[in-house]
Amino acid sequence: MGIRGSSMKTNKVYNACKTDAKHILEDRGLPPMWPLNVVDGMWYLSKCYAKELYLTVKKLKNKGLSVEKIAKLFKGPSRISDLFHLDQFPMDELKPEERTELFSDLVSMLPHFRKRDIFCEKGRNVLLTTKEVEQILIKYPLTTITDNGNGKKLKRIIGKINACTWLYTELITVAHHAYGHEFHGPYPLENGHILVMREYYDLRIPEVWLFTKDLQFAKIILMEIYEDVEIRFDVFNHTESTASLPQNLKRVLVAIDNLNNYLSSIEEIEQLFESIKSLSDKSIEFTKNFSYKNWVNKLIEVHYYSLKPHKDILEEDWRPSSQIYEFIKNNDVDEEYHKFMGLVGEIYQRLMSSPPEEHGRIKEDGFKKLMERLIGNVMGG
Amino acid sequence: MPVSSGVAKGKVKIVLSPADVGSFKDGEILVAPLTNPHFTPAILKAIAIVTEMGGVLSHPAIVARELGIPCVTGVPNATKILENGQEAIVDGNKGIVYENK
Numbered sequence: 001m002g003i004r005g006s007s008m009k010t011n012k013v014y015n016a017c018k019t020d021a022k023h024i025l026e027d028r029g030l031p032p033m034w035p036l037n038v039v040d041g042m043w044y045l046s047k048c049y050a051k052e053l054y055l056t057v058k059k060l061k062n063k064g065l066s067v068e069k070i071a072k073l074f075k076g077p078s079r080i081s082d083l084f085h086l087d088q089f090p091m092d093e094l095k096p097e098e099r100t101e102l103f104s105d106l107v108s109m110l111p112h113f114r115k116r117d118i119f120c121e122k123g124r125n126v127l128l129t130t131k132e133v134e135q136i137l138i139k140y141p142l143t144t145i146t147d148n149g150n151g152k153k154l155k156r157i158i159g160k161i162n163a164c165t166w167l168y169t170e171l172i173t174v175a176h177h178a179y180g181h182e183f184h185g186p187y188p189l190e191n192g193h194i195l196v197m198r199e200y201y202d203l204r205i206p207e208v209w210l211f212t213k214d215l216q217f218a219k220i221i222l223m224e225i226y227e228d229v230e231i232r233f234d235v236f237n238h239t240e241s242t243a244s245l246p247q248n249l250k251r252v253l254v255a256i257d258n259l260n261n262y263l264s265s266i267e268e269i270e271q272l273f274e275s276i277k278s279l280s281d282k283s284i285e286f287t288k289n290f291s292y293k294n295w296v297n298k299l300i301e302v303h304y305y306s307l308k309p310h311k312d313i314l315e316e317d318w319r320p321s322s323q324i325y326e327f328i329k330n331n332d333v334d335e336e337y338h339k340f341m342g343l344v345g346e347i348y349q350r351l352m353s354s355p356p357e358e359h360g361r362i363k364e365d366g367f368k369k370l371m372e373r374l375i376g377n378v379m380g381g
Numbered sequence: 382m383p384v385s386s387g388v389a390k391g392k393v394k395i396v397l398s399p400a401d402v403g404s405f406k407d408g409e410i411l412v413a414p415l416t417n418p419h420f421t422p423a424i425l426k427a428i429a430i431v432t433e434m435g436g437v438l439s440h441p442a443i444v445a446r447e448l449g450i451p452c453v454t455g456v457p458n459a460t461k462i463l464e465n466g467q468e469a470i471v472d473g474n475k476g477i478v479y480e481n482k
Contacts, residue, residue: 026436026438032440033415034415034417034418034419035417155449156449159447159448159449160425160448162447163424163425163447163448164421164425166443166447167418167421167424167440167444168418170417170418170440171418171419234438239446239447240437240438241446244385244386244387244445244448244449244450244451245446246447246448247449277425280418280421281421281422283418284399284418284419284421287419288399288419
């Protein structure tokens with residue numbers, strides 16, 4: 001397989017597909033299987049959403065909007081990176097040059113958020129400059145966490161807020177949690193400390209999830225300073241750390257909707273956790289009897305909803321058409337899906353049944369096969 | 382696989398579906414094939430998590446590190462080998478689950 005960098009678009013497609021292929025090959029075990037196999041979801045998205053996404057971006061460009069302005073309407077870079085997974089299936093409703101243009105545009109959007117290393121290959125998701133970090137640390141009063149009773153209590157409650165909100169966003173985004181949060185940093189500070197910013201957003205979206213209508217806020221932001229722990233974020237906003245997080249938390253600020261609306265007491269933070277837990281309970285109750293196709297519908301709606309800011313500018317309705325729901329109702333994953341799952345399954349099987357010293361070679365071989373497929377889905381006929 | 386550090390002792394509670402979540406008690410060890418958001422009430426009470434599947438970026442791993450509790454993933458047949466009420470020790474540093482006799 002030869003992709004030679006003769007054009008910028010080709011390079012961008014290659015890098016997007018490479019990002020997805022590396023992610024598939026990472027030691028993650030199986031892909032998320034709840035509430036539906038995430039690969040099933042990508043099949044439906046490739047059939048229903050890819051064209052909508054392409055046309056929306058195209059219309060905005062034709063209207064004179066810059067790539068930067070279009071990018072910022074997505075709210076965060078991880079949402080954009082998440083769209084690279086569309087390469088897993090042929091996007092039949094688009095021509096090869098349209099698919100190439102779409103992927104090239106998506107990659108072009110990332111530098112308008114990420115200051116460097118737009119694919120987070122070094123484990124950092126850098127959205128703030130050093131000066132911006134200095135400014136927010138001066139402006140906002142982070143609480144220093146002591147080792148006494150209140151300090152331990154605060155560490156525990158922050159851990160629970162993060163765990164509960166992460167699980168909640170995983171549910172309402174149908175396992176595409178990059179649509180529910182943007183964690184960024186780590187930003188190095190003095191004394192080996194690091195700052196991590198957590199932004200959970202679109203927590204209240206009654207247009208998709210009716211039970212969220214009474215939530216008093218749409219966003220939670222945490223500023224967290226840690227010591228003695230390394231934290232990494234990947235391009236899809238997964239978190240990895242060398243130690244459990246609450247034990248190493250030194251300073252924190254919790255805010256609602258924007259940083260100026262920060263909570264001043266541990267009691268207010270505990271109340272916030274209770275609100276999130278109550279919301280989580282409602283989400284579980286609401287979805288407890290969901291069928292597979294109910295979940296697929298919600299997956300599509302969440303993705304279409306992410307284009308609402310774009311559609312508002314175009315004065316178009318963001319909602320999926322009735323034909324989309326009919327397509328979902330009447331169609332199940334096809335041969336292309338089984339071919340892809342067969343390929344991925346074969347790679348995982350070889351990894352599981354081989355000694356560690358052979359994994360490098362197996363992954364290299366698997367990477368070549370995946371790339372051939374992924375790039376073919378974007379650029380092939 | 383050790384995916385969240387720490388050592389915890391407690392009683393095992395097997396969670397196979399949301400139906401098992403309601404009876405999960407504070408301080409129990411959550412043992413499941415894999416966790417999901419429908420298990421949230423149990424996850425928030427757990428002293429440790431053990432799953433049969435998943436790697437370092439899997440959901441139980443991410444959530445356990447946020448909570449600061451030990452987690453071991455990739456334990457084949459954990460939900461069959463371990464039993465409800467059994468006393469166990471979860472070592473998230475070494476990736477081992479012991480019976481606590």
